[in-house]
Amino acid sequence: MSARIDLTGKRIGAWTVVEFGGANKLGQSVWRCKCDCGVERTVNAQTLRTGKSKSCGCQKPISIARKLTPAIPTARSGQTQNWTPEYRAWMSMHRRCSARNAAMKRSYYERGIRVCDRWADYQMFLQDMGPIPHPGYTLDRINNDGIYEPENCRWADCATQSQNRRPHERWGT
Numbered sequence: 095m096s097a098r099i100d101l102t103g104k105r106i107g108a109w110t111v112v113e114f115g116g117a118n119k120l121g122q123s124v125w126r127c128k129c130d131c132g133v134e135r136t137v138n139a140q141t142l143r144t145g146k147s148k149s150c151g152c153q154k155p156i157s158i159a160r161k162l163t164p165a166i167p168t169a170r171s172g173q174t175q176n177w178t179p180e181y182r183a184w185m186s187m188h189r190r191c192s193a194r195n196a197a198m199k200r201s202y203y204e205r206g207i208r209v210c211d212r213w214a215d216y217q218m219f220l221q222d223m224g225p226i227p228h229p230g231y232t233l234d235r236i237n238n239d240g241i242y243e244p245e246n247c248r249w250a251d252c253a254t255q256s257q258n259r260r261p262h263e264r265w266g267t
Contacts, residue, residue, distance in 0.1 A: 101125055101139070107148025109137065179226045183233040184219050187242050207235075210243035223247065234258060 101111040102125075109127040115136045118124050123139035129150040141147040177185070190198045191208050201207075213219045222244040223233070234250035235242060238260050250258070 106142050180220055184216050187233060208241050210241055
């Protein structure tokens with residue numbers, strides 16, 4: 095028999111693992127968990143570890159932990175490692191579309207690609223997009239010639255994004 099992995103305090107989707115709940119009728123380990131919406135349930139350990147169980151089914155779009163805007167680091171501290179993946183995506187989106195970003199000017203700013211006014215506020219961006227559904231997903235514009243706005247953006251994996259790009263441009267022509 096393998097040693098039990100302690101999940102107490104871990105966040106898995108919208109679940110926060112509260113404590114070990116013993117074994118179910120089949121002898122499988124279960125954990126008492128609390129969903130972001132407040133519902134408490136006993137959840138099978140394997141479904142937690144594999145990600146099959148992410149919430150109570152409440153369809154709560156934004157977890158409580160991610161509702162808080164991450165602290166914006168000062169130039170002096172530079173501690174970007176505490177930023178959530180969603181906040182990093184939001185910052186990168188704004189950086190790409192900035193007129194001051196010379197490296198991206200041709201690909202974004204000069205093509206008229208900008209961020210919608212609503213998404214100037216991180217909270218509105220997070221409310222519209224919700225949390226990243228899976229590690230490795232990034233922000234993707236459905237129409238590459240469109241702006242960053244709720245109707246034109248999604249979280250997508252690398253394979254999806256590689257199929258969604260404009261033809262390669264020849265530089266200098």
